[in-house]
Amino acid sequence: MVGADLRATAVPLRRLFAVSSVLFLLVLAISPAKNAFRPYRSLQRQYRKLASSRAHSLKAAQGYEARPVAIQQIWLRDFENRVDRCTTCHLGVADPLMAGAPRPFDLHPGTPHTPGGFDRFGCTSCHGGQGLATTQADAHGSTADAGPPMTPPVFIEAGCGRCHLSESVAGAPVLSRGRTLIARAGCYACHAVRGQDTFRSEAPPLATVPLKTGGEWVKRWLKDPKSIDPNATMPNFHLTDQAIDELSHFLFAVQVPKELAGRIEAAAAEPAGSSANGKKLVSESRCITCHTVEGKGKGTAPELSKIASTASRGWLLAFLREPQAFNPRTPMPRYHFSEAESRDIVAFLEEEFRDFDAPKGILEPLRVNQSLAENGRKLFRLYGCFSCHDPAGSASEKFGPELDGIGDKRAQSLDFGRRTDLARTLPAWLAAKLESPRSFADGLKMPSYGFNADDSRAVTTALLALGAQSVPDRYRYAPPQKPALLPGGPVGGLIQSYRCLSCHQIGDRGADVSTAPLTFEGSKVKRDWLVDYLMLSYTLRPILEERMPVLRMPRDDATQLADALQNFYVDPSLHEDPFAGRPASDADPAEGQRLYVGLGCRGCHILGSSGGYYGPPLTEAGKRLKPGWTYAWLKGPQRWRADVRCPDYGLSDTDALRLTAYLETLRPAASSAKPESAARGVR
Amino acid sequence: MKFRTAPLTLFVFLLVPGACARKPVTAAAKTPAAPAPLPYEARLGKITFTHYCETCHGESGAGDGFNAFNLDPHPRDLSDSQFQKKKSDAELADAIQRGGAGVGLSALMPPWGHTLSARQIDELVLYLRTLPTLRKPAP
Numbered sequence: 001m002v003g004a005d006l007r008a009t010a011v012p013l014r015r016l017f018a019v020s021s022v023l024f025l026l027v028l029a030i031s032p033a034k035n036a037f038r039p040y041r042s043l044q045r046q047y048r049k050l051a052s053s054r055a056h057s058l059k060a061a062q063g064y065e066a067r068p069v070a071i072q073q074i075w076l077r078d079f080e081n082r083v084d085r086c087t088t089c090h091l092g093v094a095d096p097l098m099a100g101a102p103r104p105f106d107l108h109p110g111t112p113h114t115p116g117g118f119d120r121f122g123c124t125s126c127h128g129g130q131g132l133a134t135t136q137a138d139a140h141g142s143t144a145d146a147g148p149p150m151t152p153p154v155f156i157e158a159g160c161g162r163c164h165l166s167e168s169v170a171g172a173p174v175l176s177r178g179r180t181l182i183a184r185a186g187c188y189a190c191h192a193v194r195g196q197d198t199f200r201s202e203a204p205p206l207a208t209v210p211l212k213t214g215g216e217w218v219k220r221w222l223k224d225p226k227s228i229d230p231n232a233t234m235p236n237f238h239l240t241d242q243a244i245d246e247l248s249h250f251l252f253a254v255q256v257p258k259e260l261a262g263r264i265e266a267a268a269a270e271p272a273g274s275s276a277n278g279k280k281l282v283s284e285s286r287c288i289t290c291h292t293v294e295g296k297g298k299g300t301a302p303e304l305s306k307i308a309s310t311a312s313r314g315w316l317l318a319f320l321r322e323p324q325a326f327n328p329r330t331p332m333p334r335y336h337f338s339e340a341e342s343r344d345i346v347a348f349l350e351e352e353f354r355d356f357d358a359p360k361g362i363l364e365p366l367r368v369n370q371s372l373a374e375n376g377r378k379l380f381r382l383y384g385c386f387s388c389h390d391p392a393g394s395a396s397e398k399f400g401p402e403l404d405g406i407g408d409k410r411a412q413s414l415d416f417g418r419r420t421d422l423a424r425t426l427p428a429w430l431a432a433k434l435e436s437p438r439s440f441a442d443g444l445k446m447p448s449y450g451f452n453a454d455d456s457r458a459v460t461t462a463l464l465a466l467g468a469q470s471v472p473d474r475y476r477y478a479p480p481q482k483p484a485l486l487p488g489g490p491v492g493g494l495i496q497s498y499r500c501l502s503c504h505q506i507g508d509r510g511a512d513v514s515t516a517p518l519t520f521e522g523s524k525v526k527r528d529w530l531v532d533y534l535m536l537s538y539t540l541r542p543i544l545e546e547r548m549p550v551l552r553m554p555r556d557d558a559t560q561l562a563d564a565l566q567n568f569y570v571d572p573s574l575h576e577d578p579f580a581g582r583p584a585s586d587a588d589p590a591e592g593q594r595l596y597v598g599l600g601c602r603g604c605h606i607l608g609s610s611g612g613y614y615g616p617p618l619t620e621a622g623k624r625l626k627p628g629w630t631y632a633w634l635k636g637p638q639r640w641r642a643d644v645r646c647p648d649y650g651l652s653d654t655d656a657l658r659l660t661a662y663l664e665t666l667r668p669a670a671s672s673a674k675p676e677s678a679a680r681g682v683r
Numbered sequence: 684m685k686f687r688t689a690p691l692t693l694f695v696f697l698l699v700p701g702a703c704a705r706k707p708v709t710a711a712a713k714t715p716a717a718p719a720p721l722p723y724e725a726r727l728g729k730i731t732f733t734h735y736c737e738t739c740h741g742e743s744g745a746g747d748g749f750n751a752f753n754l755d756p757h758p759r760d761l762s763d764s765q766f767q768k769k770k771s772d773a774e775l776a777d778a779i780q781r782g783g784a785g786v787g788l789s790a791l792m793p794p795w796g797h798t799l800s801a802r803q804i805d806e807l808v809l810y811l812r813t814l815p816t817l818r819k820p821a822p
Contacts, residue, residue: 109723110802171727543738543749600783600790603739603754612753614738638798645735647782648797 040088040134044069047091047105054097071134074122078472084122084131086139094118112171125471126159127151148408148426151464154457155427158407161465165195165478177455178462184233184300185449189387190400193466201388202233204327209251211264212315215366216359218248226450228310229303231292234388235447238438243379250376252366260318260326267321268314270343278348281341286549289513290331290502293353298545299513301331309355312363316346324497331511333499336552383445400446405468406430417441430460482519484509491564494557503546506569513546517641522570524629527562529620534558540616542606571632578631578657586654592662595655604646607666615646621663631660721813728810731803735795744814754791764815775808 044067052061072087092098093108094115100106108114113121124131129150133139141149151158157175167183168176182188188199209218217228222244225232239247256264287304288297294305307316320342323332337345355362380386384399411424417440422428432439434456437446451459470476484507486492495501501510505517521530535558537548553561579587596602604614611617621630632639634656637646651659721729732744739754741747744761751758760766770778778786780801782794795804 110806111723173726173730598784598790600793603791603793604750610753612739612750614750636797643734645738647793647795649794650797 038134039136040071041069043089043104044091050101050105051092051095051097054101056097074118076120076122076125078120078474079122079125080469080472082122082124082131084124085134086123086127086129086131087118088134089136090123093123125162125475126156128159148410152425152427155461155464158461158464161462162407162467163471163475163477165476174458174461175465178458178460181451181455181459182462185235186233186388187403190384190398192398192402192404194404194470200329202329202331203388204330206251206389207254208256208260208264208315208326210254210365211256211261212311214312214361214363215248215252216362216364217310218251218366219244220362222247228306230295231300231303233300235449237383237445237447239383246372246376247379247385248366248376249369249372250374250380253368253370253373253376263318263321263325264312264314266314267317268312270317270339273340273343273345273347275344275347275351277341278344278346279352281337281345282348284550285335285345286547289546289549304349305353306355306358307353308350309358309362313346313350316349317342320345331499331502333502333549333551334497335549336554336557383447403463403466405466407464407466408468415440427460427464430463431456434459482507484519485568487564487568491560494561494564498551498553498557498561503548514548515541515544515641515644518565518569520569520571520574520629520640522566522568523574524626525624526626527566529624530562530565531555531558534561542617543613574628574632576626576628578628578660582653582657586657587661588658589662589665592658592660595659596662599649618663618666620668621666623667625663627660627664630663631656634659721810724806725809725813727803728806728808731799731807732810735799736807744811754789756789756791758792761811762814767812767815772805772808772812775811776804779804779807 048064048067052064055061055064071085072091073083073085074087076082076084087093090104090108092101092105096107096115098105098107113126122131123129127150128148129141130139130147133146137143138146139150141147155174157169157172160169160172161175161179164172164175167179183199186201186203187193188196189201189203221228221234222237222239224236225234226236287293288299290299290301291297291304292299292301293303295303302310311319319326320335320337321339322334323330324334387399407426409426411426411429414426414429416422416424416429419429419432419440422432433446434449434451437448438444486495486506486509500506500518503513504510505512505514506519510518525533533548534551534553535555537550539547541547585591596607601607601618602611604612606612606617607619633646634649634651635653636648637644638648732740733742736744737748738750739746739748739758740761741751741758746758746760748758774786778788778792779799780794780796782790782796783792784790785794799807
């Protein structure tokens with residue numbers, strides 16, 4: 001009975017066992033089968049066929065045919081032990097034979113790191129995506145549970161920015177532009193970013209607003225700064241009329257410092273000047289090197305064509321006489337106009353540079369209502385205005401969220417809010433955030449900057465470069481710092497007051513407006529020429545719109561500055577006399593002149609009455625340049641300024657010396673020794 | 684009872700590979716639109732062209748740059764497709780490298796071989812080749 005029962009149950013049990021064993025085997029086979037049908041295997045077979053058909057020799061073709069089908073990978077021990085298997089499918093990235101082949105077999109375009117750098121950089125360090133994955137969807141990151149997706153090709157320079165930390169990165173123009181725009185827009189004032197802790201906005205202090213401008217103007221400005229001045233860096237806060245009103249009352253309730261108020265009021269009481277003389281002075285002073293007038297000029301300083309409807313006469317006069325007293329961080333140099341000359345200039349501005357459509361009372365001061373002003377004070381904090389206009393207040397805490405790591409944010413962790421129209425990707429989110437920051441939800445405070453499509457792409461690229469993890473030290477690159485010697489004392493005071501560094505560079509300090517860095521100016525130009533030039537500067541490069549302003553420097557200041565440049569800013573490796581110890585034939589100017597003609601120097605340089613407009617005129621070369629410098633320049637112009645356009649002709653020592661000797665003979669005729677005066681200045 | 688477990692087990696086993704397979708999420712890969720960019724090397728070439736060549740050869744390469752009218756002979760019209768067809772890449776690179784004087788033409792075209800690297804010159808040639816296609820049709 002028991003035995004029969006057992007037998008009866010054993011039959012179905014055995015059947016069940018057999019079926020489940022077969023099923024078990026089938027399940028076991030799933031994984032190898034899946035692997036066998038992975039797309040990369042057929043891709044590798046296709047590649048073998050394609051590559052061997054393109055091979056130049058039978059042996060090479062056999063080599064391709066013999067390659068096993070297997071996962072390929074690049075292991076970067078130094079780079080966080082990164083493993084990139086992209087070359088499992090992208091098989092031809094380093095193979096010149098595969099130029100122009102179809103994706104994914106094509107040769108990688110040449111970049112500073114390819115084709116030579118695959119072993120050092122792999123793929124994901126620039127492109128992002130999941131290096132370990134072996135299917136396209138996982139690797140490129142379009143599956144939900146994969147890591148951050150690849151950087152879209154339009155933003156590829158974000159990859160450069162992960163390691164290259166300087167603002168300007170050679171070979172990455174979009175990234176460089178993005179970083180420049182971020183700094184200029186002042187993003188770092190509100191958003192913390194590693195390495196930008198010392199950033200301070202260039203926004204002016206607001207202490208003199210009540211005496212500078214009028215209530216109507218402030219309201220118009222707050223409504224949309226760029227509509228008043230296209231060069232404005234201040235963004236549009238999209239304020240309501242009530243908020244604008246309250247903020248204006250707050251600004252007019254500010255106590256103007258006594259000393260400045262005294263200057264402005266005294267200047268306002270002065271008699272009017274001569275506008276005709278003012279016109280001449282304005283054109284001589286080359287304001288449009290930095291400012292624009294009706295959009296003309298390359299600079300980014302405030303537009304001047306409506307300045308007299310922006311600022312009161314007293315303020316303009318007092319500011320012009322000592323800009324740095326009003327804004328210690330202004331890039332504007334101090335001009336040495338006489339009292340009467342500054343009156344003339346302001347008279348001209350009042351006559352010509354005004355907004356003729358503006359209402360009459362645009363500069364009428366606002367009668368302060370204290371309760372509105374109190375509300376305005378709260379708004380000033382609420383919108384984070386202090387971040388730019390009162391940098392002391394923003395030093396301790398940043399108003400906006402920090403941006404470090406934003407480039408590695410997952411799209412899932414971003415708040416898209418109302419923007420259901422957007423693709424759920426980080427770049428789309430960033431671009432929308434830049435274009436209309438308030439569109440995501442109510443109550444957001446970020447202002448809009450009016451970036452155009454190109455700017456927005458550049459800024460997004462720079463933001464995507466802010467990775468969550470810092471790259472290993474040996475991969476980080478910031479160009480070596482060139483030492484910048486800045487003297488203190490009276491000379492330091494002069495460099496400050498004339499704001500030499502607003503245009504010129506000394507070492508790594510200063511702006512890049514002028515083509516002439518001052519780092520080795522003492523080795524370059526002769527002292528007497530320099531004194532004359534500082535007192536009455538003229539243009540050395542006729543094609544440039546940026547020109548050295550005529551600062552009306554007194555002789556004492558010019559001498560002191562020239563002496564300091566001659567003593568401090570020299571390259572000790574240059575010989576004052578390059579002809580020392582050379583045969584006399586090397587100093588033959590006639591041979592030099594033949595070279596000048598033969599090499600085609602006149603294509604770029606004016607000499608006498610003819611020549612090109614590219615380089616500086618050489619008519620006065622012998623008066624201006626030291627022979628030691630000329631020789632060193634001819635031997636390699638790019639050593640002095642990496643991007644200089646003067647070609648290196650690869651001259652022999654003898655040829656360079658002969659050319660130097662010839663240039664040394666070029667001096668102005670005696671009659672025009674005291675040059676070119678104001679006539680050149682007037683444009 | 685016992686036989687009913689077999690289809691059940693089969694069903695469970697079928698679920699297992701089903702669960703293992705990943706369902707790709709279709710993300711609308713719509714990034715902000717941008718005009719089709721030049722290849723990377725040509726873009727670098729364009730930067731070099733703008734910096735060193737444009738003042739004489741002009742933005743479009745037509746030989747109408749700012750400085751062109753001070754030069755006799757005038758700079759070559761590089762956007763001329765007939766001219767481009769006549770010259771091989773190597774010839775163009777050679778003229779850039781050794782200058783006009785080096786290839787028996789005017790010395791007003793300087794030699795760039797000591798200033799630009801071979802790679803930069805190759806990029807430049809790549810960009811020059813795109814000039815005829817960028818050329819605007821005559822109105």
